[in-house]
Amino acid sequence: MRAIMVMFDSLNKHMLPNYGCDWTHAPNFKRLEEKTVVFDQCYAGSLPCMPARRELHTGRYNFLHRSWGPIEPFDNSMPELLKKNGVYTHLVTDHQHYWEDGGATYHPRYSSFEMIRGQEGDPWKGHVRNPEFPETETSESLASSNMYRQDVINRSYFQSEENHPQAVTFSLGMDFIEKNKSEDNWFLQLETFDPHEPFFAYQQYKDLYPHEYNGKHFDWPPYYFVQEREEVVEHGKYEYAALLSMCDHYLGRVLDLMDQHDMWKDTMLIVNTDHGYLLGEHGWWSKSVMPVYQEIAHIPLFVWDPRLGIKGERRQSIVQTVDLAPTLLDFFGVSLPENMDGQPLRQTIQTDRPIRETALFGYHGGHVNITDGNYVYMRAPVSSENKPLFEYTLMPTHMRELFTTGELQNIEIQEPFPFTKGCQVMKIQAGKGFINPFQFGSKLFDLTTDPKQKEEIENLEIELKFIKKIAEKMRENDAPTEQYERLGIPEDGIMTVEELMVQKIAIHKAEQLSVLEDYQCDRAAQNQIKALLNITPVNLRQQKLTEFKEFIAGSHSNEITIDVVMQYVDSALPKGEKEKAKYFVELAGRTS
Numbered sequence: 068m069r070a071i072m073v074m075f076d077s078l079n080k081h082m083l084p085n086y087g088c089d090w091t092h093a094p095n096f097k098r099l100e101e102k103t104v105v106f107d108q109c110y111a112g113s114l115p116c117m118p119a120r121r122e123l124h125t126g127r128y129n130f131l132h133r134s135w136g137p138i139e140p141f142d143n144s145m146p147e148l149l150k151k152n153g154v155y156t157h158l159v160t161d162h163q164h165y166w167e168d169g170g171a172t173y174h175p176r177y178s179s180f181e182m183i184r185g186q187e188g189d190p191w192k193g194h195v196r197n198p199e200f201p202e203t204e205t206s207e208s209l210a211s212s213n214m215y216r217q218d219v220i221n222r223s224y225f226q227s228e229e230n231h232p233q234a235v236t237f238s239l240g241m242d243f244i245e246k247n248k249s250e251d252n253w254f255l256q257l258e259t260f261d262p263h264e265p266f267f268a269y270q271q272y273k274d275l276y277p278h279e280y281n282g283k284h285f286d287w288p289p290y291y292f293v294q295e296r297e298e299v300v301e302h303g304k305y306e307y308a309a310l311l312s313m314c315d316h317y318l319g320r321v322l323d324l325m326d327q328h329d330m331w332k333d334t335m336l337i338v339n340t341d342h343g344y345l346l347g348e349h350g351w352w353s354k355s356v357m358p359v360y361q362e363i364a365h366i367p368l369f370v371w372d373p374r375l376g377i378k379g380e381r382r383q384s385i386v387q388t389v390d391l392a393p394t395l396l397d398f399f400g401v402s403l404p405e406n407m408d409g410q411p412l413r414q415t416i417q418t419d420r421p422i423r424e425t426a427l428f429g430y431h432g433g434h435v436n437i438t439d440g441n442y443v444y445m446r447a448p449v450s451s452e453n454k455p456l457f458e459y460t461l462m463p464t465h466m467r468e469l470f471t472t473g474e475l476q477n478i479e480i481q482e483p484f485p486f487t488k489g490c491q492v493m494k495i496q497a498g499k500g501f502i503n504p505f506q507f508g509s510k511l512f513d514l515t516t517d518p519k520q521k522e523e524i525e526n527l528e529i530e531l532k533f534i535k536k537i538a539e540k541m542r543e544n545d546a547p548t549e550q551y552e553r554l555g556i557p558e559d560g561i562m563t564v565e566e567l568m569v570q571k572i573a574i575h576k577a578e579q580l581s582v583l584e585d586y587q588c589d590r591a592a593q594n595q596i597k598a599l600l601n602i603t604p605v606n607l608r609q610q611k612l613t614e615f616k617e618f619i620a621g622s623h624s625n626e627i628t629i630d631v632v633m634q635y636v637d638s639a640l641p642k643g644e645k646e647k648a649k650y651f652v653e654l655a656g657r658t659s
Contacts, residue, residue: 068251068373070335070395071244073321074258075314076116076162077354078340080367082311092275092312095319099338099369102322102331102378104416108385108440109368110426111342115354116162117170117466118431119341119388124176126392126409127486131546134431134500137172137462141488143404145392147176149254152401155247157181159240160258161232163189168464177256183235185221186260188214192224204285204299208650215287218265228269233259237317241324248328254395257321261314264288264344264353266306268313275312276305288352292657300347307346331373335398337391338369349520349659356502356654358445358510359436360520364428372398375417384421385440386412387428406486408544427540432456432500434507435554437537438514444533445510449555449570451577451597453505456497456553459484463493470495484545506594507658508574523659527564534567535560586619588627591656595632598655599648614639629656 080086084093085100086107112122113129117136121129124144138144146156156176161183164170174180184191198219203210225231229238240257247253265287282299286306293300318338325331343363345351354363368386371378389409396403397411410422429436432453434445448454459481463470479494511530512520538560541550551558555570562570588596596615603611618635619627636648 068333068335068399069247069330070254070337070398071321071325072254072256072258072337072339072391072395073318074256074338075340076258076260076263077342077344078262078314078367079307079311079343079346079362080365081343081362082308082346083367085369086367091308093315095315095322098322099318100379103336103338103369103371104377105381106368106370106386107381107383108426109366110385110387110428110438111364111366112388112426112428114342114359114363114428114430116164116341117173120170120173122388122409123341123391124173126389126403126407128389128408128427128544130429130431130433131435131541131544131550132431132459132484134458134497135169135466136458136460136464137170138176139461139487141461141486141490143407144176145395146178146254146256148396148401148404149399150176150178152399153252154399154401155179155250155253156256157243157253158256158258159183159236159243160256160260161186161236162258162260163187164466167467168469169466171464172462181239183232183239185224185232187221187263187265188212188217189221190217191221194220198223201284203287204283204295205287206289206291206294207646209287209289218287222267231267231269233261233313233317237320241320244321244324244328244330248330252399254399259314259317262307262310262344264307266303266310268306268309272309272312272316273305276308278302278305280305288346290353290356291351291654292357293347293350293352303352304346307344331371333373335373335395336369336371337394338367339388339391340366341388342366350657355430357657358434358504358507358659359429361443361514361518364436364438364443370394370412370416372413372416374398375413377416382415382419383440384415384419385423385426385438386415387423387426390422406545425536425540427537427544430500430502431458432497432504433502434504434509435537435541435550437533437540439536441513441515442529442533443512443514443520444530444537445504445507446534446537446554446556447504447507447509448553449505449574449577450553451503451505453499453503454553455549456500457547457549458495458497459492459547460495461490461492463495474498481547486545506655510659527567531562531564531567534562586625586627589629591629591658592627592632594655594658595629595652596627598651599632599636602648602651632656 082088084097118129125142150156156178158177158180163186165174236259280302345362348362351357393403393409394412414420425437425439427437436445481492481494483489510523534556600608
């Protein structure tokens with residue numbers, strides 16, 4: 068038996084014809100639908116890239132204990148377990164996070180691996196002199212970054228499509244298949260960074276999406292709310308679509324190879340992604356800095372299992388990324404280790420048998436989100452400080468850097484969790500993470516009547532049901548006790564309507580800045596003032612607040628709005644502070 072996983076990054080379900088999109092060109096994804104079982108209720112778990120890949124290896128949620136980071140010494144890695152049980156595992160990837168600090172222990176778990184350089188801001192080719200930058204609609208903070216500079220350099224080395232990292236990745240993956248098509252017991256993970264931003268595709272793919280555009284270069288949206296003109300937003304969607312069509316082309320080459328060598332009779336095929344991506348929906352770009360809407364969490368999944376021979380069918384049971392490791396272990400007859408949250412998909416493929424009632428997903432320190440397929444509930448922290456929150460790890464690395472010595476000054480030693488195989492771990496005060504979800508509050512959506520999540524609903528009974536389910540899933544995952552405290556829920560998940568109402572009143576009070584109690588101040592403006600204080604040194608915060616109060620008094624306004632806060636930033640802050648303050652203050656003004 069053999070297995071091939073074709074993994075894309077940021078593959079949007081809502082941009083695929085398999086899930087109802089009628090304007091993107093993806094004939095090979097349609098062809099894939101005819102050859103596999105399509106899952107309609109697949110959800111991400113831990114976000115973003117490397118937390119999702121830790122789940123892919125371990126079959127366990129990552130985000131309740133740790134943020135971005137490597138495979139831990141106590142982790143049960145699926146490719147390593149296969150390797151130890153006589154299955155040859157090979158990784159071919161252009162996903163540059165594998166060779167950064169926060170991903171450096173993943174690829175050695177395979178029997179062999181090939182890495183293709185040059186995606187995004189991968190520090191690949193060395194140019195001391197700055198390249199010539201195109202005029203761009205991209206935000207100034209991104210366009211002036213080292214990553215943007217490096218990406219411009221990298222692109223100059225793959226002007227021909229055959230040299231593009233995605234093209235090279237698929238070429239090497241297909242080389243592996245050709246060389247080993249007559250061999251047994253192997254697993255190939257063929258993984259491309261695309262269609263992750265920046266959306267660099269070649270003209271033949273852009274020509275599939277003719278449109279009039281008079282703006283500047285724009286194929287790299289910021290991790291921010293949409294500020295661009297509608298024309299720019301639409302162009303960004305077309306740039307993503309062009310890269311999606313390029314992905315579709317190379318997917319087709321894998322399908323051709325499987326057809327050519329009659330591999331469907333004994334080779335599993337999984338086509339998956341880590342998460343989706345926002346292309347202007349809800350007024351946001353990308354991921355990480357906003358609530359985890361369906362466009363991010365609800366992901367595509369296609370599976371062909373030659374043992375069952377079922378194709379051209381769809382499944383409605385809820386499944387997640389954590390189910391892929393046990394599915395592959397089960398396929399090769401390898402026993403599942405203890406403490407694995409995921410379940411093999413064999414019976415779900417065969418009869419649509421449910422393996423879970425709900426899916427849990429989120430970022431470390433963000434909302435803890437849960438869905439039963441009909442509703443989605445986003446549980447926010449009850450404190451504006453988003454504390455207590457800790458990282459539990461033996462591998463203290465962030466995405467592209469080690470933990471600082473300052474972060475490691477006051478570590479505690481945590482007694483073993485059930486899944487750490489008797490190992491104590493470091494308990495480290497967590498940083499601020501991607502967002503403070505307190506600014507958005509808890510949210511409840513009815514997906515059956517409002518699949519695009521345009522209107523929040525209020526229903527305390529449903530909210531209480533999901534609080535209980537969240538606590539249940541957290542207990543199953545051996546979540547640290549402070550996560551319950553951060554979220555304001557008891558460990559047994561049992562709350563009354565009265566207790567929930569009291570808590571909501573307390574949260575509303577916590578949103579208010581008592582020093583501004585003489586003024587009407589909406590929630591967005593409150594968040595902005597807090598953000599302004601957060602970027603001010605602690606010893607200067609009271610002075611900053613006093614200056615702001617004097618500004619308000621001088622404006623003769625009894626109401627503080629986001630416009631008033633921005634007027635203060637524009638008129639009162641020195642030039643060197645202004646741009647940084649605008650970035651964080653405007654971001655904090657978003658409450659949805």
